[in-house]
Amino acid sequence: MTKMQIVKTLFLKAPPAHVWKFLTEADRLAEWFHRGGNDLKEGGDYILETNSYGKEGETLCWGRVLEMKEPERLVHTFTHNFIDGAETKCTWTLEAVANGTILTLVHDGWENVAEERFNAAASHDVGWDEHFSRLRRVTN
Template sequence: MTLDMTLDMTLENQMTDTAIQKSVYLPAPKTRVWDFLTKADLLGNWFHPAQEDLAEGEDYLLTSQKDGDRMCWGRVEEMSPHDYMKWSFTVGPMEGVMTTVEWRLADAPGGTKLTLEHSGLPNNAEAYGLVLALDKGWHGFLLNLHDMS
């Protein structure tokens, strides 16, 4: 492989096991947190609005609250209500390359521990800005969940 061929590799060929992991403790039962992760009318309160409730085996599209542009999309790969959910996930800068987002809910004294793992992210210097942006975004969105009402 020549240097030129290496530089022309697509983002998809550069996806690896790089992952973002975050946990947040929420003063709500798992059933309530689950609703905020899956219900169309609640997703927009902390993340991006959905056109319909998330369902296993179904595609999803989350849009901008400001102008309705698509923000992220994929498929709900697996759901175990109130405990676990797995999405395929992409955003515009990823040019359709899918990554994986997993949500784990666990009982905690006084509420729920919610853990997010976003894996399959690029592992190269050129795409590090994307990883940083996703990390910052997830941080802010998870903090928004503290305002569940």
């Protein structure tokens, strides 16, 4: 079986310390992704809540933070009901460049999804693109 992974690279016109806040702080996550139940902490669990009208505050995604090296690297597990709680992994790398940050996401672990893993990965690929369009706006 081919190992599937989603790899996204963004060029953001903000320093890594600024971008880091949007990956780890509950209120900043809400500006481009989903509201966090709490700020991310290394070794800690996290939840992300839906921002959808009428469903505000419902748990949408969850996982645990495996590694935090501010403001260079963040690794966490990621799951939700759509993939039946199967654990995937997101690795974020922030690289400082002259006028901003190169942010790379590697989202892997799709082999843990029992059924329809290709469709699940493809759906997340599109979803990340939609969320990243907002991340570009709020960080710049």
